[in-house]
Amino acid sequence: MARWRWVFLPLGLLVSLGALLLLADSLLRLYTVLALLSPLLARATLGAIVLLGLASVGVGIYRLWPFLRPRRHRRLQSPRHSGEAATVNLRAVQSQVEQIQDQVARQALQQKALDLQSDRNTRALTIAVFGVGSAGKTALINGLLGQSVGEIGASMGTTQVQQTYPWTIANSPRELHIIDTPGIAEVGIAGTEREAGARKTAAAADLIVFVIDDDLRQAEYAVLKSLVEIGKRLLLVLNKADRYVESDLEALLDRLRSRVVPPLSSDDVVAVAALPQPLPRLGGGWLQMQPNLLPLQTRLADLLRQEGETLIADNLLLQSQQIGEAARQLIDGQRQTQADAIIDRYQWLGAGAIAITPLPGLDFLATAAINAQMVVELSQIYGCEVSLEEGKALALSVAKTLTGLGLVKGTLDLLALGLQTNLATVVAGRALKGASGAYLTRIAGKSFVEYFRENQSWGDGGMSAVVEQQFRLNQRDTVMKAFIREAIARVVPMV
Ligand SMILES: Nc1nc2c(ncn2[C@@H]2O[C@H](COP(=O)(O)OP(=O)(O)OP(=O)(O)O)[C@@H](O)[C@H]2O)c(=O)[nH]1
Ligand SMILES: [Mg+2]
Known part of the structure; x- marks a missing residue:
């Protein structure tokens, strides 16, 4: 309604102006005719018509005012409204708690x-x-x-x-x-x-x-x-x-x-x-x-x-x-802990197999690493319930994104330095593949957590932005050092 009234306003003004001109012309004619009979009658009639017109305009403005007047923004809601909202909110909070x-x-x-x-x-x-x-x-x-x-x-x-x-x-x-x-x-x-x-x-x-x-x-x-x-x-x-x-x-x-x-x-x-x-007085x-x-x-x-x-x-x-x-934050922390445990389990699960399987080129590394079952389990923690088929599709698209962004190569480069300084060359080659698989699973897992946290949305930047951000966050020195230490302890005995 608010917008329409500004469309109707100029239109209404134009029509009114036309009607006003017509009215003035008719009044003039009437006045001329009456004035020939009696000038007094002509003036009285004109006066009565003008008064009637003014009264109608007044009534019109009075009636239309509620639609034309700018509405004031109400700062406060009524106590009843806020109270009801609080009751509804408290009920929702109780089931959340x-x-x-x-x-x-x-x-x-x-x-x-x-x-x-x-x-x-x-x-x-x-x-x-x-x-x-x-x-x-x-x-x-x-x-x-x-x-x-x-x-x-x-x-x-x-x-x-x-x-x-x-x-x-x-x-x-x-x-x-x-x-x-x-x-x-x-x-x-x-x-x-x-x-x-x-x-x-x-x-x-x-x-x-x-x-x-x-x-x-x-x-x-x-x-x-x-x-x-x-x-x-x-x-x-x-x-x-x-x-x-x-x-x-x-x-x-x-x-x-x-x-x-x-x-x-x-x-x-x-x-x-x-x-x-x-205060001290001037005169003491x-x-x-x-x-x-x-x-x-x-x-x-x-x-x-x-x-x-x-x-x-x-x-x-x-x-x-x-x-x-507060409840939301606690639940989020609790889900995060459960999700971390799942990611941790899956990242090392495939690492050994990847380490000893000759992969036909780097690009397959991400696809081999990311497990659809992990996606399903993560989705359950966030109450999203993704099927295994959907999990597979999601795993594949994240694997493609990791490859497309050059993060598979990035992972290998990142881990190579840490592993080569710690291991003999022969072992290091295989361990690097296994550890990279684990690392890519980790990045994918963390990205899925973000996706499920946001109600199955990758946000404005899409999947690439989330995956890239997780890669960057996990690249931090302390995280990296802890990961390499664990990779050496877990992957090396398998190769
Ligand atoms: N000039 C002036 N001094 C005031 C006024 N009100 C308080 N004071 C002085 O300000 C000082 C602090 O007053 P308090 O009422 O203890 O201040 P407070 O905010 O409760 O301080 P804390 O309890 O320490 O947080 C005292 O020396 C008061 O005498 C005032 O209206 N005018
Ligand atoms: Mg005080």
């Missing part, structure tokens, strides 16, 4: 999924106060809560362990939990560990209050961007506003607002002074400014009123997606 063989990992993810489901309608809304050390996170929480709950200190690392405080605010749909987190970007191993914990808490919270006390540093910007990118909702709070004169503060806020990325809007960037420090003495958290309190109240349930539903969806991703 069941495929995990490692019992401890499986149970941990199952528990996470259960926890997400169990108290979804009653649990508190969590707000993580997050940012670099000494930005004033604890001071801000003390200010919001109206009591001194956490220790404040000038040096970084004052808050070492995260703390959760219950909180209430007008219009909030739920009870609130505000979490004070240790600072990020602190030096040392302990600091790095604390940061990891703080990031985890932030990633799990329904809303993040990201506190800064100056322009966004590179490290802060990178963390902020990554949180927004994974779908976290956050407010950016510039604390210590008392340190700036008004014009500088406005300029800084403008700069911060210009740097935030959607879905963050400029309303989501506010300046506060949680705990202003005394000190000036103590009052704390000002109002911009944050107002924004939070608005946000919780407008998006409160959506925040929870969106976060539920995000958390369930993260469980799904």
